[in-house]
Amino acid sequence: MEALQQFRATTREWLEANCPQSQRQPATREEQVWAGRNKTFPSDDAKIWLEKMSAKGWTCPDWPAAYGGGGLGDEETKILLEEMKSLGCRKPLLDIGIWMLGPALLEYGTEEQKLEHIPKIIRGDIRWCQGYSEPGAGSDLASLQTRAEDKGDHFLINGTKIWTTNADKADFVFCLVRTNTDAIKQKGISFLLIDMETEGVSTSLIELISGESEFCQTFFDNVKVPKNNLVGELNAGWSVAKSLLKHERKLMSEMGELPGPGFSPAQAAQKYVGLNNDGKLKNAALREQLTQHEMDYRCLGLTHFRTFEERINGVADSNVPLIMKYVGTEEQKKKDGLLVALLGSQGIGWEQGESFTADEILSTRSWLFSKALSIAGGTSEVQLNIIAKRVLGLPDA
Amino acid sequence: MPLIFNEEQRLLKDTAKEFLNSNAPVEALRKLRDEKDATGYSTELWRQMVELGWASIILPEAYDGLDFGFMGLGAVIEESGHTLSASPLFSTVVLGASTLILGGNEQQKQDNLPAIAAGELAFALALEEGSHHDPAAVKLSAEQNNEGYILNGKKTFVLDGHSADKLIVVARSSGEAGCTDGLSLMLVDANATGITRTRTIMADSRNAANISFDNVQLSADDVIGEIGQGFSILDPVLDRARIAMAAEMLGGAQECFDRTIEYLKEREQFGVKIGSFQALKHRAAIMYTELQLSKSVILDALSAIDEQRADTNQLASLAKARLNDVYQLVTNEAVQMHGGIGVTDELEIGFFLKRARVSMQAFGDSGFHRDRYATLCGY
Numbered sequence: 212m213e214a215l216q217q218f219r220a221t222t223r224e225w226l227e228a229n230c231p232q233s234q235r236q237p238a239t240r241e242e243q244v245w246a247g248r249n250k251t252f253p254s255d256d257a258k259i260w261l262e263k264m265s266a267k268g269w270t271c272p273d274w275p276a277a278y279g280g281g282g283l284g285d286e287e288t289k290i291l292l293e294e295m296k297s298l299g300c301r302k303p304l305l306d307i308g309i310w311m312l313g314p315a316l317l318e319y320g321t322e323e324q325k326l327e328h329i330p331k332i333i334r335g336d337i338r339w340c341q342g343y344s345e346p347g348a349g350s351d352l353a354s355l356q357t358r359a360e361d362k363g364d365h366f367l368i369n370g371t372k373i374w375t376t377n378a379d380k381a382d383f384v385f386c387l388v389r390t391n392t393d394a395i396k397q398k399g400i401s402f403l404l405i406d407m408e409t410e411g412v413s414t415s416l417i418e419l420i421s422g423e424s425e426f427c428q429t430f431f432d433n434v435k436v437p438k439n440n441l442v443g444e445l446n447a448g449w450s451v452a453k454s455l456l457k458h459e460r461k462l463m464s465e466m467g468e469l470p471g472p473g474f475s476p477a478q479a480a481q482k483y484v485g486l487n488n489d490g491k492l493k494n495a496a497l498r499e500q501l502t503q504h505e506m507d508y509r510c511l512g513l514t515h516f517r518t519f520e521e522r523i524n525g526v527a528d529s530n531v532p533l534i535m536k537y538v539g540t541e542e543q544k545k546k547d548g549l550l551v552a553l554l555g556s557q558g559i560g561w562e563q564g565e566s567f568t569a570d571e572i573l574s575t576r577s578w579l580f581s582k583a584l585s586i587a588g589g590t591s592e593v594q595l596n597i598i599a600k601r602v603l604g605l606p607d608a
Numbered sequence: 609m610p611l612i613f614n615e616e617q618r619l620l621k622d623t624a625k626e627f628l629n630s631n632a633p634v635e636a637l638r639k640l641r642d643e644k645d646a647t648g649y650s651t652e653l654w655r656q657m658v659e660l661g662w663a664s665i666i667l668p669e670a671y672d673g674l675d676f677g678f679m680g681l682g683a684v685i686e687e688s689g690h691t692l693s694a695s696p697l698f699s700t701v702v703l704g705a706s707t708l709i710l711g712g713n714e715q716q717k718q719d720n721l722p723a724i725a726a727g728e729l730a731f732a733l734a735l736e737e738g739s740h741h742d743p744a745a746v747k748l749s750a751e752q753n754n755e756g757y758i759l760n761g762k763k764t765f766v767l768d769g770h771s772a773d774k775l776i777v778v779a780r781s782s783g784e785a786g787c788t789d790g791l792s793l794m795l796v797d798a799n800a801t802g803i804t805r806t807r808t809i810m811a812d813s814r815n816a817a818n819i820s821f822d823n824v825q826l827s828a829d830d831v832i833g834e835i836g837q838g839f840s841i842l843d844p845v846l847d848r849a850r851i852a853m854a855a856e857m858l859g860g861a862q863e864c865f866d867r868t869i870e871y872l873k874e875r876e877q878f879g880v881k882i883g884s885f886q887a888l889k890h891r892a893a894i895m896y897t898e899l900q901l902s903k904s905v906i907l908d909a910l911s912a913i914d915e916q917r918a919d920t921n922q923l924a925s926l927a928k929a930r931l932n933d934v935y936q937l938v939t940n941e942a943v944q945m946h947g948g949i950g951v952t953d954e955l956e957i958g959f960f961l962k963r964a965r966v967s968m969q970a971f972g973d974s975g976f977h978r979d980r981y982a983t984l985c986g987y
């Protein structure tokens with residue numbers, strides 16, 4: 212207990228001394244620092260902040276110090292995050308290498324792979340993307356067709372991936388590929404790391420309803436990949452993928468932290484709907500929806516805390532985290548839909564100009580983007596299937 | 609915010625579960641109903657509960673209590689929701705003892721709390737006057753006279769009112785109906801002259817009463833707290849009641865859910881278990897997620913009482929509104945998923961459906977609590 216208090220005090224001191232003032236407020240989309248070979252920094256402060264944090268391994272606080280991670284335990288990690296939150300320190304680095312690939316590599320990678328990739332993820336030297344889905348393989352991911360043929364000293368890849376978020380900006384992709392066409396579908400899949408600069412890899416952008424183009428279709432045309440880029444055993448990629456998916460779903464359940472408009476639904480309600488003399492929101496139906504949302508959101512937050520408390524006290528119910536992707540993303544969708552409704556005609560603008568503020572436009576875009584949350588990383592329906600099967604033990608059809 | 613029960617509380621919960629399963633299962637409630645039991649609960653059962661210390665869980669040690677807090681009491685009450693056990697625990701301890709602990713003077717505490725701990729006194733809170741929970745609307749009058757105060761008016765939906773020894777009566781000593789100012793809490797002997805109690809048989813086979821007060825004479829010493837300032841005690845007492853009731857509702861909803869899942873794994877139609885139908889699976893999974901969120905809220909709300917947190921009122925409304933909705937969802941789905949047998953008296957699911965309806969009505973329906981939550985949050 213005392214050691215933790217001590218840790219809290221020194222952590223706070225360090226953050227106070229090392230986090231530049233400009234990095235102590237939420238980052239807008241333009242201010243975010245994404246990993247990459249050729250990454251650019253929106254400011255000198257952002258660069259300093261990343262260097263300081265990655266030198267301590269605190270971009271990945273709970274990863275082993277042997278590979279450059281922070282080496283912190285659960286409780287210390289929580290304290291670090293709490294102290295960062297209370298000072299308003301933003302995340303110094305964003306990358307799905309941190310959120311998804313890293314933990315899986317630590318579990319399944321060879322020593323050589325860990326030494327090669329983990330330190331780069333911690334420093335933000337490489338930007339990763341995820342190549343799972345294909346035009347014919349979405350929820351039924353195991354039916355994927357992208358082929359990897361064994362050519363002795365390398366694999367030869369042919370096929371296409373879709374919905375690859377940020378593939379156009381990424382340096383490396385972690386991919387699921389078919390290495391055995393005879394086995395039952397889950398048993399013929401392998402997990403490969405592919406450098407996006409390799410000859411034969413190309414991407415094309417897909418525009419979303421939110422107007423953004425974060426998605427790509429990624430093509431592999433006779434792409435040669437070294438054998439030592441295989442993670443886990445040959446044809447055992449499905450286990451690696453499943454373990455990694457857990458991290459993705461956890462991440463998705465915390466999507467509320469993405470940069471959104473600079474007002475909460477309650478603040479927007481007061482500003483755009485207004486209060487009656489009795490202090491109640493003028494529109495009774497919106498008031499009811501807002502209240503329902505705020506209450507459910509609070510329950511969700513408490514459940515995040517509860518799972519954490521259960522874990523550190525050794526009484527974890529391993530089933531509870533399984534619900535978080537579903538409830539987290541569904542609630543986030545409701546929140547973004549509600550916000551647009553509260554903004555009224557200010558919530559449906561498309562182009563910024565005299566009529567709409569940046570926050571208003573961002574509300575509209577966030578609402579549209581939020582629709583993807585319950586699709587990406589396993590749709591809500593698929594999540595419910597998983598809960599029914601794994602938690603409740605209901606029989607397969 | 610302990611969002612988990614500690615070792616002692618877990619032990620208490622396990623003991624309660626075992627005891628209630630063997631001594632007061634749903635079957636026992638059915639028996640009380642069918643035999644038209646006059647008390648509406650088993651006095652022998654209550655004696656045993658008192659022996660287990662349940663009546664003294666939240667009482668301070670100075671008054672023979674265990675000082676175990678609402679986390680402890682909540683754990684027991686949640687278990688009583690699984691078995692729908694009828695007992696005066698809620699009205700006597702959550703309502704009666706809380707009022708005295710929060711608002712009673714030394715004499716009132718000395719006279720009553722040890723007797724509650726010993727199971728010698730049962731209490732009821734006489735609050736409601738209309739068909740919906742509305743503490744401010746109280747009209748029953750307390751007029752000052754030479755000897756103290758004189759009560760006139762009517763109360764309805766007084767839980768355990770017909771069997772209580774003492775009543776805490778919410779009366780209006782000044783102001784208009786609709787004002788929280790001018791409410792006073794009176795400690796009244798349930799058999800005092802001028803009191804007429806009529807037991808109301810409710811859908812859930814538990815106990816309530818309509819009570820009329822016709823020139824009931826009280827002394828000035830019978831006022832709990834300051835005259836006209838009763839709401840400042842009543843409101844936190846009601847928050848304890850809302851949270852404890854929500855804890856019971858969580859237990860009931862969980863039980864009803866577990867029984868339904870069992871049935872989905874057992875019943876066959878079209879040559880397969882009905883639990884393999886996705887139309888039922890998804891609804892079952894949604895109920896599971898709702899129950900998990902509910903559990904977090906109940907734990908936080910119970911600990912908010914023990915930690916005397918300023919947001920206890922918000923948590924009370926959050927917990928009660930949520931459990932109203934979730935208990936309703938789960939009991940409705942449970943009936944539907946059982947098919948025809950779900951609407952028979954023979955299946956115990958119906959008892960949960962009825963209890964859900966009554967507990968939703970007690971201490972504020974979801975509309976009341978969402979409105980209150982919004983007001984507390986400034987919109």
Ligand SMILES: Cc1cc2nc3c(=O)[nH]c(=O)nc-3n(C[C@H](O)[C@H](O)[C@H](O)COP(=O)(O)OP(=O)(O)OC[C@H]3O[C@@H](n4cnc5c(N)ncnc54)[C@H](O)[C@@H]3O)c2cc1C
Binds near residue numbers: 343373586589592596
């Ligand atoms: C924002 C976003 C980012 C993404 N990023 C990536 C990425 O970086 N890399 C990557 O590989 N993929 C990515 N994806 C793809 C994502 O994983 C797939 O979209 C997802 O798995 C669903 O597949 P699908 O789109 O083919 O839909 P389908 O599987 O065709 O689903 C269509 C509908 O059918 C329902 N359905 C399907 N199967 C069942 C079932 N068994 N029971 C009940 N209902 C069912 C679904 O719930 C859905 O409503 C991303 C998607 C989004 C939206």
